[in-house]
Amino acid sequence: MNYEIVSLEQKLVVGITARTANTDPDCSKIIGGLWGKFMGEGVWEAIRNKANAYCIGLYSGYDDTSYDVTVGAEVTANGNPELTEKIIIAGKYAVFNVKGDVVKDVAEAWDKIWAMPLDRSFTGDFEEYLSNENGVAEINIYVALKN
Helix, strand or coil, X not given: XXXXXEEECCEEEEEXXXXXXXXXXXXXXXXXXXXXXXXXXXXXXXXXXXXXXXXXXXXXXXXXXXXEEEEEEEECCCCCCCCEEEEECCEEEEEEEEEECCXXXXXXXXHHHHCCCCCECCCCEEEEEEEEECCEEEEEEXXXXXX
């Protein structure tokens, strides 16, 4: 799987958050539930100060077994006190471009990424959903690397 190394500036993300683990049998249900709430209950529309039109799926707060999942948007300032605020730290990232189904193809991409010998920092990885036309989405997956 091809990727590009990029340097990113710090980003501020607001959204809704849950904690899960890949070993949790309900992991897919938890993440899918966050996306359902985000898109179906007006969270996206309610976010103020959006930096762009992209949805973000952020994985952060890693420990040995679990992590936080935040579904949200990058903002220029937090005018959303009712939502969780997270920081994507500035640094080096491997970015993978995925085109296809937002569930199936993104999950397959993560399976390939996890098998790669990347020098990951585990400070925060995220998916940036760029477009979705006629059921074909374009997503960039950013994996934080050690500097």
